[in-house]
Amino acid sequence: MPEKEQIYTTLKEYFGYDSFRPLQEDIVNSIFSGNDNMVVMPTGGGKSICYQLPALLLPGVTLVISPLIALMKDQVDGLKANGIQAAYVNSSQNEDKQQEIYTQLQEKQIQLLYIAPESLSFIDNLLSQIEISLIAIDEAHCISAWGHDFRPAYTQLGYLKKRFNDVPVIALTATADKATRKDICEQLNIPNAKLFLASFDRKNLSLEVRPGNKRIEQIFDFLEDKTEEAGIIYCLSRKTTEMLAEKLQNQGFNAEAYHAGVAHEKRALVQENFINDTTHIVCATIAFGMGIDKSNVRWVIHYNLPKNIEGYYQEIGRAGRDGLPSSTLLFHSFADVIQLQKFATTSGNHEVQMAKLDRMKQYADSLSCRRKILLSYFGELIEKDCGNCDVCKNPPSFIDGTIIAQKALSTVVRIKEEEPMGTIIDVLRGAQNAVVIDKGYQNLKTYGIANDISWQDWQQYIIQLINQGYLEIAFHQNNKLKLTQRSKKVLFEGEKVSLANLAEFEKIKETAAQQIKQRTANTLFDKLRELRLQLAKEAGIPAYQIFNDASLKEMEKVRPMSDEEFMQISGVGRLKMQNYGYLFIKAIIDYSSEKTKKKKKPAKNKGNSFKETLNLYQQGLSIEEIAEVRKLAQSTIFSHIMKLYNDGEDIDLHTFVAKEDVKAVRVAKEALDNPDTLKPYFEHFEQAMDYNTIKLALAILEKESA
Template identity: 85%
Template sequence: MPDQKQILSTLKEYFGYDSFRPLQEDIVNSIFNGYDNVVIMPTGGGKSICYQLPALLLPGITLVISPLIALMKDQVDGLKANGIQAAFVNSSQNENEQQEIYQKLLNKDIRLLYVAPESLSFLDSLLSQIEISLIAIDEAHCISSWGHDFRPAYTQLGYLKSRFPDTPLIALTATADKATRQDICQQLNITNATQFLASFDRKNLSLEVRPGNKRIEQIINFLENKPNDSGIIYCLSRKTTEMLAEKLQGQGFIAEAYHAGIPHEKRAKVQESFINDSVQIVCATIAFGMGIDKSNVRWVIHYNLPKNIEGYYQEIGRAGRDGLPSATLLFHSYADVVQLQKFATTSGNQEVQMAKLDRMKQYADSLSCRRKILLSYFGELIEEDCGNCDVCKNPPSFIDGTIIAQKALSTVARIKEEEPIGTVIDVLRGAQNAIVLDKGYQRIKTYGIASDISWRDWQQYIIQLINQGYIEIAFHLNNKLKLTKLSKKVLFENEKVHLANLTELEKIKEKTVLQTKKVSSNTLFDKLRELRLNLAKEAGIPAYQIFNDATLKEMEKVRPMSDDEFMQISGVGKMKMQNYGYQFIKTIIDFSAEKTKKKKTNKNKGNSHKETLNLYKQGFSIEEIAQERKLAQSTVFSHIMKLYNDGEDIDLKQFVSNTDINSIKKAKETLGNPDTLKPYFEHFEQAMDYNTIKLALAVLEERN
């Protein structure tokens, strides 16, 4: 087992972190001790490091079972960006590509291998020829029919423990209630596994629920102070995703639809554009998001009520994975409940699905702290209200709703409990539509008795009465409203009913909207984000794989202006420093100089390049200049490139060998002259760094 110093130095070198998050260190040590583990850790809590770090220090290969092709590719790209040898095998590759990976595995050139459960059988003979030190099963809830995203192929994974009894196995998921956790352990044959349950409390996510009226108008208002932030809008139907994307495009937003009916190539393009920050908003069915690791999603909206709390929690968990404040907004309506009810009746385990839908509805209708409800569902109890949900921010005042309740309950009784909520409200408000007139409801005593209350407010009041147990919905009888035993106490025994004051709630919400401030778009964070996007396009990788928003925010706060200071930033590892350090430091220095207008800063900045130029003219190499000036070689290299681009007489050929230049020339022809550096980087299997590639390309361009 490696010592703690080695573990922490590996964490910093490859992942850029100086310390572990809660539970990570215990999980890593448990793996090194050879134990099986079940890890329940919210999205963004750092599950991946729990097996990726041990993979670097264990002697053999770490086998990772992952459910989606996009998820594998994203993980592998991120690992490679950190200088870690990883690969995936799935149906998207041809035979030659797979054979190349198999050979690397036999040569021990790969540390982590990602595989879909369906592809495992094809690797059977290969698994006998390589040393497997760790097996990781990601999205482990897929193995359980109690889970919200059941995958039949996962149920065959139990044989792995029988085949590799001495290899530690780690099962990981972001969402699993008690029944699902037990099922995972039994089906994977790891009944003695150590269970690690991280807190489900994502404090950085604000929680808000609104009635589903004028949703598009509300969404556009919600986005007013988020002009550049990425977000996802989840919808129940494909048609809604397309309609919504079109409406948002009409308002000037860069939005795209995503659902299973869109051709695979277009779906892949939408996902890639979203990951690379060239599409701001994706309007999607629940098929979207599981396969991405984008850390800077700043908000998630649910256009419709989700079917269960697990799915809702996982989907809102795609926001704020970098730990920065992020917003979630859920719309819900009675129509959503009816639609989800129909879905549940056609599912294999109707009773379970119905119970979970009821819990979801209770969450949406709640007039108490939403985070308490969410956390209690996963068995985590908190005493204090969260202060970061709409109920906590704007606690409702209550009115004496006894007369309102009596009017509603009396109407339900007089129409003999034969109608759904909409017709009950129409009778109360004195509507003259076909249903009311054909059935003679205009002749009952309570017809039009409460026309002074709006249709929407009546809907809210009746939902409150349902939540308080005075009325129930008979889903199996076309959603007719039925009276309960409690309703008799209100009608005949003068029991008092307290209802939330909807008028006050509306005023508070309007006030909140008016107080919303526009976000400044000329901050250092914006400059760093712009630089990150340009570097990402150049390298052909997603922007967040260079640095996530939390790392940029720390740079904005700390303002590192030297290599040593930059290395102290959380998320900056050895390879990231080498490839990107100079550009970010320069941007920070330039921004500070511009803001403070200190001549000294500008002078030093200009002198820095001149000093490098003077040493170059004296015949010093990049290594010697770096040593003389106590700078990183990447910083000196950037000076040289800038001096060259500014027209100084620099002979780039002395900094790059003819062998490397010729190698790049051949690669350029083979790859078809790509626009970014990433294809070259991958072509040489990371053996040639980005700086050398840039130099060689510049020399070739000069020759032309």
């Protein structure tokens, strides 16, 4: 086993970090001790380093099983950027390229080899000729029928442990409940694997759920202050991705659609442009994102209800992987549930998928802290509400639900944790159906003790108890309700339970859009991003593989101006210091010098900004062109134009709005009885006319009437 000092030196030299994240060091040491390992670590938690670092210090090759070609290429490119010898073998390569890699493996020139499970048989002979030191199974949930993304090709991987009995195996996944974890270990023949369960608490992600009415209008509002930020919108159907991308493009957003029906070349281009910050928004089916290690996705929207919490958690986990604040928004409707139920009926494990869909719906309908629900689903319990979800920001009123909870938990105890929710409620309400009578449940002490509460209300109360971590559903045991560690506190230690007032359950909560202060243009962070993008284009690699946003933010804050200071930045390793250090340090020094000079100049007054816009308008430039020249948002230029117009400047608003649109707004104004806000107009035109056009037309009409 390598010395601790050697491990930490390798961590800094190749990955640029001075310290490990939680669990990483324990996992690395477990591998060096020869153990098999089951690692469940959320997206962005740092799973890759757990096997990549040992690969650099072990004598032979680390074999990495990975499900997607894009994921392999992305990982290998990132490793090479850090000076690590890595390669992948898949169907995208020609025979000469593969033969070249085989030769490098035999000559011990490669430390990590990535391969898809379908391709393992092609290198069977080669595996006997090289030394395998570690086997890593990435996205390991794909092996389990209990998991949310079952792939038959993964089921062959169990033979690896039998063939390489003394080689440690590490199985890694971002999302797996208890049933899935157990199934993974059994199928991979690693029943004694050490379990490492990282915290699923991504505090930087805000969680919000809204009813699915007028989704497109809500999305426009949500994106109003995020025009330059990268984000993903997940949709249930291909048709929806196309429709949504088109509507966003019509509103001036840089958006593209991505789904299996798009030609392979176009899909690859959309993905590449998104990675390189050329395309800001991708409207996609769930196929998008699994192969992308993009750290600066600032928001994720689910246009439809996801089919289970595992998939939902993995998809929102693609936002904020650099640890900076990021937003998530989920829409849901009854129509989504019906559609997903149809999908579930065609799956191999219909009952499990239906139960998981019910759990997803319960999350969307919940009146409890959403983060508590997500964490308890994966077996992690937290005491306090998170304060960063829509329920915490707009909490319902609560009642003392301790007695209700005690009745429900006592019934689960007496029924020996052998029944699903419906039977528990039947016992509580004193039902006389076949299941209750045949099993003798009418003789239990809790039989009929709560028949004053309706069946539907009991369902909601039990869902809240599940959401708060007092009960859990065993999906692999026909959805039986099980007690948790927290249950005992209520039953035996006098812990109080608060339950949401069900009178509020049907009330639609109006949540104000989160106000995120816009970054000031031309900050040092902007300058560093521009430099990063330029270098990435020259090198033909994604921008985040040079440095992620978190590293740039730290540079902006610390402002390192020497090699020694630059090496202290998190994410700066030896090779990146050699390749990019001089350029980034120079950019920081130049920016600091410019700021110093500007401080000595008298400040411009705000009126000059409007005059600059006026001068450009008088030169015949459009709003888009003025925004480009001035490096300001189009919405800012639009506000300048309206201010200049209202102040009496010679502005012809007809330049920006068609006569037909003015006529249409005039008709709408009369039909709507001259409303005070723009929203009725927007709804009247069914979102076909944007807010700015409506505002311009109304200003023209107001001047005409005056």
